[in-house]
Amino acid sequence: MLSRVAENIYWMARYLERAENTARLVSVTGTLLLDQPSVGRTQGWNRLVTITGGNEAFAVIGAPPGEEGVTRFLLSDTNNPSSLFSSVEYARENLRTMRDIFPVKMWEWLNDMTLFLKEQGNHGVEAAYRHDFLNEVIGRCQTLVGILVGTLSRGPAFDFFSMGQHMERADMCTRILDVDVTAVKFHDGMDLLWLNLLRSVSGEAMYRRYVNPRVTGVDVVSFLLRDRRFPRAFAYCLREVERCLDTLDHNALAIQLLKRMEREVDGQTIPALIENGPGAFMDELQQELQKLHEIVDATYF
Amino acid sequence: MSMPWSSYPFTTAHDELLAPEYQPRVGAEGLFRYLSSLGLEELLARQRAAEATILNLGITFTVYSQGDNIDRAWPFDIIPRLIPFKEWQTVERGLIQRLTALNHFIGDIYAEQRIIREGVFPGDLLAMSRNFRPQCVGIKPAFGVWAHICGSDLIRDRDGRILVLEDNLRVPSGVSYMLENRQITKRVFPELFGTQRILPVDDYPARLYDTLAALAPPGRDPPRVVVLTPGIYNSAYFEHVYLAQRMGLELVEGRDLLVDVDNRVMMKTISGLQQVDVIYRRVDDMFLDPEAFHPDSQLGVPGLMRAWRAGRVALVNAPGAGVADDKVVYAHVPEMIRFYLGEEPILSNVQTWKCHLEEERRYVLEHLDELVVKPANESGGYGMLIGPMASAQEREEMAARILADPRNYIAQPMISLSTVPTLTESGMLEPRHVDLRPFILQAKESAVTAGGLTRVALRKGSLVVNSSQGGGSKDTWIVATEE
Numbered sequence: 001m002l003s004r005v006a007e008n009i010y011w012m013a014r015y016l017e018r019a020e021n022t023a024r025l026v027s028v029t030g031t032l033l034l035d036q037p038s039v040g041r042t043q044g045w046n047r048l049v050t051i052t053g054g055n056e057a058f059a060v061i062g063a064p065p066g067e068e069g070v071t072r073f074l075l076s077d078t079n080n081p082s083s084l085f086s087s088v089e090y091a092r093e094n095l096r097t098m099r100d101i102f103p104v105k106m107w108e109w110l111n112d113m114t115l116f117l118k119e120q121g122n123h124g125v126e127a128a129y130r131h132d133f134l135n136e137v138i139g140r141c142q143t144l145v146g147i148l149v150g151t152l153s154r155g156p157a158f159d160f161f162s163m164g165q166h167m168e169r170a171d172m173c174t175r176i177l178d179v180d181v182t183a184v185k186f187h188d189g190m191d192l193l194w195l196n197l198l199r200s201v202s203g204e205a206m207y208r209r210y211v212n213p214r215v216t217g218v219d220v221v222s223f224l225l226r227d228r229r230f231p232r233a234f235a236y237c238l239r240e241v242e243r244c245l246d247t248l249d250h251n252a253l254a255i256q257l258l259k260r261m262e263r264e265v266d267g268q269t270i271p272a273l274i275e276n277g278p279g280a281f282m283d284e285l286q287q288e289l290q291k292l293h294e295i296v297d298a299t300y301f
Numbered sequence: 302m303s304m305p306w307s308s309y310p311f312t313t314a315h316d317e318l319l320a321p322e323y324q325p326r327v328g329a330e331g332l333f334r335y336l337s338s339l340g341l342e343e344l345l346a347r348q349r350a351a352e353a354t355i356l357n358l359g360i361t362f363t364v365y366s367q368g369d370n371i372d373r374a375w376p377f378d379i380i381p382r383l384i385p386f387k388e389w390q391t392v393e394r395g396l397i398q399r400l401t402a403l404n405h406f407i408g409d410i411y412a413e414q415r416i417i418r419e420g421v422f423p424g425d426l427l428a429m430s431r432n433f434r435p436q437c438v439g440i441k442p443a444f445g446v447w448a449h450i451c452g453s454d455l456i457r458d459r460d461g462r463i464l465v466l467e468d469n470l471r472v473p474s475g476v477s478y479m480l481e482n483r484q485i486t487k488r489v490f491p492e493l494f495g496t497q498r499i500l501p502v503d504d505y506p507a508r509l510y511d512t513l514a515a516l517a518p519p520g521r522d523p524p525r526v527v528v529l530t531p532g533i534y535n536s537a538y539f540e541h542v543y544l545a546q547r548m549g550l551e552l553v554e555g556r557d558l559l560v561d562v563d564n565r566v567m568m569k570t571i572s573g574l575q576q577v578d579v580i581y582r583r584v585d586d587m588f589l590d591p592e593a594f595h596p597d598s599q600l601g602v603p604g605l606m607r608a609w610r611a612g613r614v615a616l617v618n619a620p621g622a623g624v625a626d627d628k629v630v631y632a633h634v635p636e637m638i639r640f641y642l643g644e645e646p647i648l649s650n651v652q653t654w655k656c657h658l659e660e661e662r663r664y665v666l667e668h669l670d671e672l673v674v675k676p677a678n679e680s681g682g683y684g685m686l687i688g689p690m691a692s693a694q695e696r697e698e699m700a701a702r703i704l705a706d707p708r709n710y711i712a713q714p715m716i717s718l719s720t721v722p723t724l725t726e727s728g729m730l731e732p733r734h735v736d737l738r739p740f741i742l743q744a745k746e747s748a749v750t751a752g753g754l755t756r757v758a759l760r761k762g763s764l765v766v767n768s769s770q771g772g773g774s775k776d777t778w779i780v781a782t783e784e
Contacts (some may be wrong), residue, residue, distance in 0.1 A: 001570055001571050002551060002553060002557050002568065002569065003557070003569040003571055004554065004556065004557050004569070006571045096533055097533055099359075099542060100542045100545060100546045108359070156571060160571075248571060248572075249572050249573070300571045
């Protein structure tokens, strides 16, 4: 496979995953903040900008803080390169050059999704329509992934897609854990916030079934970081990236780094991690993911 | 509703389906009966079905500067254009003869230039050619073939004769639409394929692959063949993707390739560099290699000409083949056929007067109000005079230009394109003008597509068949007739 094509596939996967994650985050946050006193809401919305790593772009664009400014920035702002709209647009531009590689349906659906976002993108900003709009976006993202899982031959195209998807997902996992766990200290209703964490990765049901019917901080953090069965947990994502790398030549450096990250995650004492604030550790994981990306980039692209 | 043949508004042009007494032409009887049995209403319903199929299959062509909506659905008319097999056999031989002579000419021009020394082709015309590439002098490509893929434009005049209008020897496009048109027609008129003997066209990708593979440098077996595209903004990008996919080849861009110190062309892949043997390039000469041509080209591969000259890679068509893709050269093709092959041309050119010959120049100057005058080295209609539509002043200006630089001008009569019944937007059946672009392959062996791409000017009276200017296309059937 051409290096340029592999790189395009990898980024297309990251953009699509980013779009889906953004939709989940905004949806869950919107629901959660309805239970908060209104003074806390603006702060709650603003935190989403931090989670998605958008503080700088937010300042440059000069978007107003609070619900409307933040949702517009995250969902429909064409000036924000990480917004839901921009992510889907980039994914489509990437796919345009690779239509010969993917199932025909993939292009039809992605094309249709950009049209949908152009027509209804503003519904994400209006609270009354937001829930339905974001559900639709998430469903469409899942359809796209479903097309690939169901009809794309297992080979380099699938592996580079999966690699990009799980790198992005792992990154998002560390960002969710970073901000929210810190925030828990300043609020009552801790359980609600742990629940929010689970819901933002659609993990509530799986957690209750496989881990603990009761929601506790230690179990939730452990689940999100270390679970190897739940597809949006950090450790699961690392394993999947490793599986993809296993199919490729010259993978030693990348796999070495993956193993080290896995050991670091397993070596953490979760209660202490919560007690001290997980920020520093999450920063470390994010930097390691960035390093992993650089290795993949230098080796294959 | 029955088929309203009796109100079919014939023009002065030759109609390919109907003879003037509203009777089908030879070979078209089956299609005529079938269309009549469907009736206009059903025909319109099938036209809509075809259009829906085109949208679903994503058959598009690309239009520049339309914002982000750069893909447009391919305009298609479901009534096929028919050519009897017997007539086609002659056309086929004529096309191969023509391309063979053209390849002799290109090889000769980049070597001893016998045709110039023997006074058959004027050397000073060559000096003016924009498509002559000094970088190609002395190269001997495999089988002596430079233009491996040629798209020649054919027209049928008022008398029903098939004539060659031009030969596209650089990067001719359209063949993917020929293949897609057939797929659509099979879906829309499945009944007809059961009763008619229509030559299949679907072997083109396989034949193209054989042609490409035959050109690999010796000892590279199986050869690695790739398709080189300028990228998604090229108007023929759909076709590049389509052909790469149908042949199972990588579709590469210039940035995917590099030329190493041993003059090998390497492709950057996830498992490292891989050597490339044959490049079906859909990039123009001038953008192929910034080392040899435009230094600022982003589309090309630095060193590609070096690799080609060293015989490490085959480029298809060969650089410099475009020297024969020029109006003055066109006018000399009949002489070329006689000179190189010792044969009489099977297919005629459109009558062409060469202004560098005194007698022909005098005729042109006396008949400017009837003729179309074209500068030799311009394309896209630039600098052209359409005599019957020009003002007296425009004609005088042209006369002055011809006298100042006679070698740069040729003249042709106003051409007439034949017509085929076509469904109009208002749901009527009317004659629309068509041309035909068959594709000729040449390496060790030669092959011609069964038919080609029929382009149709969808606007009433228009002779412009170009898809960017209101042109569409039709499926082309070569039909066996009962003798």
